[in-house]
Amino acid sequence: MTPPLYVRAEQTDAEEPIDTLVRALERRDDVSARERAALAAAVGDVRVHPPGDVLIRAGALTESSTLLLEGMLSRQFYLGEDKRQIVAAHVAGDFVDLHSLLLKRLDHDVVALSDVKVALFPHAALRRITEKEPHLARLLWLLTVIDAAVHREWTGRLGHSAAVRVAHLLCELQMRLTIVGGGSDQGFPLALTQADIGDMTGLTGIHVNRTLRKLRESGLVIVRAGYVSVPDVAHLRAFARFDPTYLYAERIPR
Amino acid sequence: MTPPLYVRAEQTDAEEPIDTLVRALERRDDVSARERAALAAAVGDVRVHPPGDVLIRAGALTESSTLLLEGMLSRQFYLGEDKRQIVAAHVAGDFVDLHSLLLKRLDHDVVALSDVKVALFPHAALRRITEKEPHLARLLWLLTVIDAAVHREWTGRLGHSAAVRVAHLLCELQMRLTIVGGGSDQGFPLALTQADIGDMTGLTGIHVNRTLRKLRESGLVIVRAGYVSVPDVAHLRAFARFDPTYLYAERIPR
DNA sequence: CGCCTTGTTGAAAACACTCAACTAGAGTGG
DNA sequence: CCACTCTAGTTGAGTGTTTTCAACAAGGCG
Numbered sequence: 001m002t003p004p005l006y007v008r009a010e011q012t013d014a015e016e017p018i019d020t021l022v023r024a025l026e027r028r029d030d031v032s033a034r035e036r037a038a039l040a041a042a043v044g045d046v047r048v049h050p051p052g053d054v055l056i057r058a059g060a061l062t063e064s065s066t067l068l069l070e071g072m073l074s075r076q077f078y079l080g081e082d083k084r085q086i087v088a089a090h091v092a093g094d095f096v097d098l099h100s101l102l103l104k105r106l107d108h109d110v111v112a113l114s115d116v117k118v119a120l121f122p123h124a125a126l127r128r129i130t131e132k133e134p135h136l137a138r139l140l141w142l143l144t145v146i147d148a149a150v151h152r153e154w155t156g157r158l159g160h161s162a163a164v165r166v167a168h169l170l171c172e173l174q175m176r177l178t179i180v181g182g183g184s185d186q187g188f189p190l191a192l193t194q195a196d197i198g199d200m201t202g203l204t205g206i207h208v209n210r211t212l213r214k215l216r217e218s219g220l221v222i223v224r225a226g227y228v229s230v231p232d233v234a235h236l237r238a239f240a241r242f243d244p245t246y247l248y249a250e251r252i253p254r
Numbered sequence: 255m256t257p258p259l260y261v262r263a264e265q266t267d268a269e270e271p272i273d274t275l276v277r278a279l280e281r282r283d284d285v286s287a288r289e290r291a292a293l294a295a296a297v298g299d300v301r302v303h304p305p306g307d308v309l310i311r312a313g314a315l316t317e318s319s320t321l322l323l324e325g326m327l328s329r330q331f332y333l334g335e336d337k338r339q340i341v342a343a344h345v346a347g348d349f350v351d352l353h354s355l356l357l358k359r360l361d362h363d364v365v366a367l368s369d370v371k372v373a374l375f376p377h378a379a380l381r382r383i384t385e386k387e388p389h390l391a392r393l394l395w396l397l398t399v400i401d402a403a404v405h406r407e408w409t410g411r412l413g414h415s416a417a418v419r420v421a422h423l424l425c426e427l428q429m430r431l432t433i434v435g436g437g438s439d440q441g442f443p444l445a446l447t448q449a450d451i452g453d454m455t456g457l458t459g460i461h462v463n464r465t466l467r468k469l470r471e472s473g474l475v476i477v478r479a480g481y482v483s484v485p486d487v488a489h490l491r492a493f494a495r496f497d498p499t500y501l502y503a504e505r506i507p508r
Numbered sequence: 509c510g511c512c513t514t515g516t517t518g519a520a521a522a523c524a525c526t527c528a529a530c531t532a533g534a535g536t537g538g
Numbered sequence: 539c540c541a542c543t544c545t546a547g548t549t550g551a552g553t554g555t556t557t558t559c560a561a562c563a564a565g566g567c568g
Contacts, residue, residue: 059499075406077406077410077413079410079413079414079495083413085409085410085412085413087406087409087410088406099399099402099403102392102395102396102399102506103396103399103400103403103502103506104506104507105499107403107406107407107499107500108406130388130391130392131388134384134385134388134391137384137388137391137395138356138384141356141391141395141398142356142357144395144398144399144402145353145356145357145398145402146357147402148353148398148399148401148402148405149353149357149361151402151405151406151409152329152331152341152342152361152362152405153361154409155339155341155405155408155409155412156331156333156339156341158339158409158412158456159331159333159337159339159456160333161555162555162556193513193514193515194514194515195514202412202413203556203557204556204557204558205514205515206515206516206517206556206557206558207555207556207557209514209515209516209517210516210517210556213516225514225515225565241333245313245359245361246361248357252356252357252358253358415523416523416524447545447546447547448546448547449546457524457525458524458525458526459546459547460524460525460526460547460548460549461523461524461525463546463547463548463549464524464548464549467548467549479533479546479547
């Protein structure tokens with residue numbers, strides 16, 4: 001792990017970590033001023049990492065949970081020598097390892113896929129919140145449960161053909177990025193290599209390349225270096241059998 | 255859904271649902287008498303279902319969560335016409351859909367794999383518990399987070415070859431069943447068809463058959479109808495690259 | 509410039525799937 | 539009791555998808 005770069009919040013003109021978090025939570029339920037203050041008091045260091053940096057190593061004891069502010073990062077296993085399987089991808093606003101608050105040791109690595117900025121929330125502070133703010137605790141619980149729903153979809157996705165798998169991943173990333181303002185129905189910037197996409201879909205990078213060509217030739221989606229163009233979202237989603245229910249993007253009534 | 259059979263607890267000589275639950279929770283942390291009483295008050299109907307019965311349909315509104323008392327059940331998607339992907343398998347003591355307390359609508363079906371007995375816990379009662387018993391709430395949260403860890407492992411497993419996938423699944427089931435008294439290092443009863451195993455590992459039933467033959471011929475594991483014999487656990491686990499850390503079977507220190 | 513990563517393509521091999529046929533056993537009804 | 543039917547398991551042959559190995563192009567960066 002290369003030493004992280006520390007960024008003092010005053011140095012940036014970007015929004016505060018607490019704003020990113022509250023906005024993410026408010027997509028699920030209202031956050032009171034008191035709850036917002038409690039969360040603000042729990043914000044710890046803000047750090048930036050270059051792509052490839054390992055933020056958390058599997059098995060290591062964790063003292064804080066990581067909120068992703070900018071960029072993308074992945075959670076991954078190593079299957080063999082140089083074979084890796086990415087089991088989750090995260091975008092801005094995601095509480096990447098909230099589950100480490102309960103598990104203490106993670107079963108996977110957390111790795112930057114692009115330049116990332118993260119905010120750390122010490123477990124001691126989060127723990128106080130969960131004990132004193134039951135509604136907030138419930139909201140955080142909900143986040144971990146939605147995370148699990150995405151895991152299930154990723155497992156199910158591996159039952160499909162290569163083209164459907166890749167298309168489904170692109171649909172998911174498009175939707176999740178669009179929700180946080182990082183994309184639109186027409187396309188979105190994506191800083192993933194074809195090998196990254198392969199590790200997310202259980203394919204080799206080479207086969208991803210061939211698959212992307214087929215998708216491009218079918219007019220479904222054009223993936224160039226760094227940008228994904230979607231000519232017809234509905235068409236792509238139909239092909240990918242993408243049903244966004246599992247993202248639970250709308251508020252869930254009590 | 256065939257009409258469930260209701261079983262009055264007095265009619266059975268099996269242990270009470272509350273005992274099964276408390277034992278499962280105590281594998282993670284101590285449960286006080288007061289907490290036990292709170293849980294006991296939340297126990298609802300007990301039901302039995304035959305194999306194949308759909309207990310919960312994806313998308314339906316849920317009013318209670320399901321504790322599995324006996325048998326095995328699965329959570330599954332439908333990928334196409336008759337293709338299904340099982341994304342989770344559960345054994346006695348598992349709180350199968352605790353996450354429905356927060357999600358309200360599940361993204362998957364819950365289906366009996368064998369004859370099962372389940373206890374229902376109404377959400378209203380569970381919700382009261384989470385609000386008044388923070389330690390218990392944390393324990394329940396932990397259960398959902400471990401469930402997610404198992405999801406991740408299932409996703410990662412699909413990156414391996416057929417033989418490793420099947421062997422890994424058998425290792426997991428052996429360990430989980432052994433923990434609840436349904437197996438040993440030498441073997442365990444398993445009421446799954448080869449097609450079931452295929453749907454859990456992303457393989458066709460036919461290929462599972464060939465794979466089981468190879469595993470048998472290698473002396474790693476013998477899967478007969480209804481029973482799995484394991485000549486050498488360590489050997490099988492090494493082949494399957496099975497590391498049980500992700501089951502978080504030991505108590506996690508605060 | 510040389511080196512690295514990423515992307516691209518071809519050919520051959522490995523792997524898993526489909527189709528098909530057949531066995532064994534459990535359960536049913538005559 | 540036996541024929542019938544259903545499900546689960548087994549095996550072979552052929553097909554299709556994905557991987558592996560190999561080579562090369564394009565671009566970024568020291």
